[in-house]
Amino acid sequence: xxxxxxxxxxxxxxxxxxxxxxxxxxxxxxxxxxxxxxxxxxxxxxxxxxxxxxxxxxxxxxxxxxxxxxxxxxxxxxxxxxxxxxxxxxxxxxxxxxxxxxxxxxxxxxxxxxxxxxxxxxxxxxxxxxxxxxxxxxxxxxxxxxxxxxxxxxxxxxxxxxxxxxx
Amino acid sequence: xxxxxxxxxxxxxxxxxxxxxxxxxxxxxxxxxxxxxxxxxxxxxxxxxxxxxxxxxxxxxxxxxxxxxxxxxxxxxxxxxxxxxxxxxxxxxxxxxxxxxxxxxxxxxxxxxxxxxxxxxxxxxxxxxxxxxxxxxxxxxxxxxxxxxxxxxxxxxxxxxxxxxxxxxxxxxxxxxxxxxxxxxxxxxxxxxxxxxxxxxxxxxxxxxxxxxxxxxxxxxxxxxxxxxxxxxxxxxxxxxxxxxxxxxxxxxxxxxxxxxxxxxxxxxxxxxxxxxxxxxxxxxxxxxxxxxxxxxxxxxxxxxxxxxxxxxxxxxxxxxxxxxxxxxxxxxxxxxxxxxxxxxxxxxxxxxxxxxxxxxxxxxxxxxxxxxxxxxxxxxxxxxxxxxxxxxxxxxxxxxxxxxxxxxxxxxxxxxxxxxxxxxxxxxxxxxxxxxxxxxxxxxxxxxxxxxxxxxxxxxxxxxxxxxxxxxxxxxxxxxxxxxxxxxxxxxxxxxxxxxxxxxxxxxxxxxxxxxxxxxxxxxxxxxxxxxxxxxxxxxxxxxxxxxxxxxxxxxxxxxxxxxxxxxxxxxxxxxxxxxxxxxxxxxxxxxxxxxxxxxxxxxxxxxxxxxxxxxxxxxxxxxxxxxxxxxxxxxxxxxxxxxxxxxxxxxxxxxxxxxxxxxxxxxxxxxxxxxxxxxxxxxxxxxxxxxxxxxxxxxxxxxxxxxxxxxxxxxxxxxxxxxxxxxxxxxxxxxxxxx
Numbered sequence: 001x002x003x004x005x006x007x008x009x010x011x012x013x014x015x016x017x018x019x020x021x022x023x024x025x026x027x028x029x030x031x032x033x034x035x036x037x038x039x040x041x042x043x044x045x046x047x048x049x050x051x052x053x054x055x056x057x058x059x060x061x062x063x064x065x066x067x068x069x070x071x072x073x074x075x076x077x078x079x080x081x082x083x084x085x086x087x088x089x090x091x092x093x094x095x096x097x098x099x100x101x102x103x104x105x106x107x108x109x110x111x112x113x114x115x116x117x118x119x120x121x122x123x124x125x126x127x128x129x130x131x132x133x134x135x136x137x138x139x140x141x142x143x144x145x146x147x148x149x150x151x152x153x154x155x156x157x158x159x160x161x162x163x164x165x166x167x
Numbered sequence: 168x169x170x171x172x173x174x175x176x177x178x179x180x181x182x183x184x185x186x187x188x189x190x191x192x193x194x195x196x197x198x199x200x201x202x203x204x205x206x207x208x209x210x211x212x213x214x215x216x217x218x219x220x221x222x223x224x225x226x227x228x229x230x231x232x233x234x235x236x237x238x239x240x241x242x243x244x245x246x247x248x249x250x251x252x253x254x255x256x257x258x259x260x261x262x263x264x265x266x267x268x269x270x271x272x273x274x275x276x277x278x279x280x281x282x283x284x285x286x287x288x289x290x291x292x293x294x295x296x297x298x299x300x301x302x303x304x305x306x307x308x309x310x311x312x313x314x315x316x317x318x319x320x321x322x323x324x325x326x327x328x329x330x331x332x333x334x335x336x337x338x339x340x341x342x343x344x345x346x347x348x349x350x351x352x353x354x355x356x357x358x359x360x361x362x363x364x365x366x367x368x369x370x371x372x373x374x375x376x377x378x379x380x381x382x383x384x385x386x387x388x389x390x391x392x393x394x395x396x397x398x399x400x401x402x403x404x405x406x407x408x409x410x411x412x413x414x415x416x417x418x419x420x421x422x423x424x425x426x427x428x429x430x431x432x433x434x435x436x437x438x439x440x441x442x443x444x445x446x447x448x449x450x451x452x453x454x455x456x457x458x459x460x461x462x463x464x465x466x467x468x469x470x471x472x473x474x475x476x477x478x479x480x481x482x483x484x485x486x487x488x489x490x491x492x493x494x495x496x497x498x499x500x501x502x503x504x505x506x507x508x509x510x511x512x513x514x515x516x517x518x519x520x521x522x523x524x525x526x527x528x529x530x531x532x533x534x535x536x537x538x539x540x541x542x543x544x545x546x547x548x549x550x551x552x553x554x555x556x557x558x559x560x561x562x563x564x565x566x567x568x569x570x571x572x573x574x575x576x577x578x579x580x581x582x583x584x585x586x587x588x589x590x591x592x593x594x595x596x597x598x599x600x601x602x603x604x605x606x607x608x609x610x611x612x613x614x615x616x617x618x619x620x621x622x623x624x625x626x627x628x629x630x631x632x633x634x635x636x637x638x639x640x641x642x643x644x645x646x647x648x649x650x651x652x653x654x655x656x657x658x659x660x661x662x663x664x665x666x667x668x669x670x671x672x673x674x675x676x677x678x679x680x681x682x683x684x685x686x687x688x689x690x691x692x693x694x695x696x697x698x699x700x701x702x703x704x705x706x707x708x709x710x711x712x713x714x715x716x717x718x719x720x721x722x723x724x725x726x727x728x729x730x731x732x733x734x735x736x737x738x739x740x741x742x743x744x745x746x747x748x749x750x751x752x753x754x755x756x757x758x759x760x761x762x763x764x765x766x767x768x769x770x771x772x773x774x775x776x777x778x779x780x781x782x783x784x785x786x787x788x789x790x791x792x793x794x795x796x797x798x799x800x801x802x803x804x805x806x807x808x809x810x811x812x813x814x815x816x817x818x819x820x821x822x823x824x825x826x827x828x829x830x831x832x833x834x835x836x837x838x839x840x841x842x843x844x845x846x847x848x849x850x851x852x853x854x855x856x857x858x859x860x861x862x863x864x865x866x867x868x869x870x871x872x873x874x875x876x877x878x879x880x881x882x883x884x885x886x887x888x889x890x891x892x893x894x895x896x897x898x899x900x901x902x903x904x905x906x907x908x
Binding site for chain 1: 707825828832870878
């Protein structure tokens with residue numbers, strides 16, 4: 001004998017965790033993709049420099065890791081959501097509307113993380129040029145790249161505050 | 168008769184008596200006059216002496232008066248001065264205290280050293296300056312361009328010789344480094360030499376011999392490598408012909424047979440075979456090998472058909488073999504292999520010779536510094552100017568090193584003129600910062616942005632407390648703080664760190680303490696692996712409170728920055744500007760914050776007054792009324808900048824959260840394992856994860872903390888643009904020269 005479950009039933013029963021995990025996934029996904037691309041962009045242009053001047057590897061690495069932080073911010077956002085909905089304690093019990101709220105809360109980190117990581121990657125790649133031509137002004141290049149990070153930081157805070165206030 | 172006699176006698180007696188009487192009277196008279204005269208003389212003498220006495224007295228008095236006048240005057244002044252001393256002392260001690268404070272957080276005063284000496288002492292004096300490492304030479308060429316009788320040193324020849332030496336030693340060093348088996352550890356400290364030992368290095372170490380040997384080995388190795396490459400490519404080429412089992416000798420024996428050995432395109436192969444076998448009966452075709460698009464073939468035919476076949480082959484693009492075939496390919500290959508082996512063993516030999524030479528690496532390193540020092544000294548010569556018999560040198564020196572150098576010059580040289588001058592008004596001497604023990608490492612933060620100009624305030628001591636607090640709030644973990652402290656502490660103790668690197672390590676050590684403190688406040692220990700009750704608040708649970716605290720701290724930071732701007736304006740006499748540009752913002756910001764906190768109309772009035780002042784005065788530099796108006800509006804628009812600045816301090820919360828939560832996620836990962844696996848995977852994940860987080864986190868924290876200083880703080884008051892002080896010194900890449908003795 002089969003029990004008929006309508007979609008609405010399903011949604012009300014499982015929708016909360018689904019939406020929440022969707023939010024967590026989006027935050028980790030987009031921010032991660034963005035960071036991967038950003039770090040990649042810097043790596044490409046740093047390789048050109050290292051071919052000429054291998055001693056600058058350490059400094060170029062500093063520039064390269066800068067766009068990597070967004071991925072972590074996304075990861076943190078995801079983890080906080082997962083912890084809040086009780087995924088780790090195994091007791092996922094969250095109503096549908098809170099699930100939607102968590103999904104919405106994850107969006108700032110997801111979108112801003114994605115595009116700011118790429119933008120930061122480009123800025124840091126340009127910083128490699130500074131490192132090549134005027135190594136003493138290297139830190140200015142770092143600062144330019146860090147300027148971009150401000151918005152990722154703001155997005156992270158926005159997301160976290162929303163998550164913490166929702167659950 | 169007798170009577171006559173008696174009478175005569177009586178007369179005589181009478182006469183005698185008379186005479187006696189007369190004599191008596193005379194005597195009395197004489198006595199009288201003598202007395203009178205004596206009295207007179209005495210009187211006169213008395214009078215005279217009295218007169219003399221008076222006159223001399225008068226004279227002396229007058230003289231004394233003249234002499235004592237200035238003394239009296241002086242005494243009067245002295246008394247006045249003594250009266251004023253307490254006030255003076257107070258003023259002076261206040262000045263001294265201010266100077267002390269300013270000096271301890273400040274730009275070191277520079278003096279200009281002017282030195283002239285006989286030309287033959289030039290090198291010795293430069294050597295002394297280099298040893299003392301406290302003078303940055305000034306290029307005098309431009310200054311003396313037009314002066315008659317002044318020449319410049321053009322020592323292109325010796326310089327190029329030394330620079331060549333430098334290139335040689337650099338080559339030798341880099342060459343030996345490849346073969347040096349002794350790896351330098353992190354904790355290896357540099358050798359310390361005395362100046363005398365350093366000066367004698369070249370006579371003790373025959374570096375040229377080592378260089379020539381290196382050069383020879385390098386050349387031989389290159390030669391060997393080229394030869395081997397050639398052999399290897401030949402070997403490969405013969406490899407394609409390895410199934411050809413004839414050689415020139417055998418083929419030459421054939422009198423009536425023509426042979427063709429070579430390569431043809433694969434697509435023509437079948438066609439060629441067909442044409443040839445159709446046309447000629449007595450023909451031998453053999454395919455030796457096939458390689459990608461080409462086929463190696465051998466064709467034998469009767470000699471009469473040679474030209475015809477050659478023509479046909481030409482139309483199919485046949486290429487004759489370019490290799491020599493005086494032996495069969497297989498044999499050739501064998502020989503080649505033997506030769507390659509021989510070359511390999513030869514190369515090994517050279518390499519072992521190089522490894523043997525590498526025992527001299529330490530010496531070569533010393534000479535490297537020696538020659539680089541020499542190059543620097545010779546390059547410095549171009550800064551000097553000369554007259555016929557002497558030379559002139561100018562350089563910057565810090566005030567504290569002045570006496571030290573003066574003494575050193577006086578001890579060693581006789582005929583040297585030197586003096587120290589204060590820099591002129593708009594001169595731009597190089598900058599040396601001097602700060603107390605705590606603020607000193609933070610000079611790195613300042614110099615990464617830009618050194619102050621001589622007219623500015625050194626911002627280092629101002630940013631120090633904020634840097635410490637911000638770093639602590641962002642890193643915020645007891646465990647990470649402890650690890651950082653231990654690592655940097657040992658690095659400082661055990662490693663040979665110098666200059667900026669040492670400062671950075673020290674800075675991180677200082678910053679590890681607030682890291683521990685804020686870790687305690689937030690209750691973080693390696694991302695919460697051991698739960699610790701937060702002293703203040705858990706930022707994950709209550710982010711809003713931390714956010715408010717962050718922004719409040721940020722506002723303090725901004726206020727201090729504005730305050731420094733006001734101080735600078737007031738110091739240069741622009742008190743009104745200080746009020747317009749800083750006071751107004753204080754009013755507006757404070758009013759706004761007060762309003763935000765629930766202040767009533769008083770807060771509103773304060774804010775509006777501030778805004779009004781900005782609106783009215785921000786455009787005061789512009790000439791036209793319209794310009795003034797828009798300048799004011801634009802100035803007021805700057806309030807958005809302040810909002811942005813204040814919000815920027817939200818990163819104090821965000822990075823604090825990030826460092827804690829990333830660590831937490833690794834702990835979570837460990838917790839996901841169950842059973843005995845956790846004992847293997849756990850420590851690995853813990854170590855790798857937390858090391859990673861610590862490294863990335865510290866870097867991020869450092870960068871973001873610096874950013875808050877550079878943009879939010881420096882933006883308010885600091886421009887920078889000072890030049891670094893680069894004294895002539897002894898190169899210390901591999902060794903240290905002890906110049907104190």
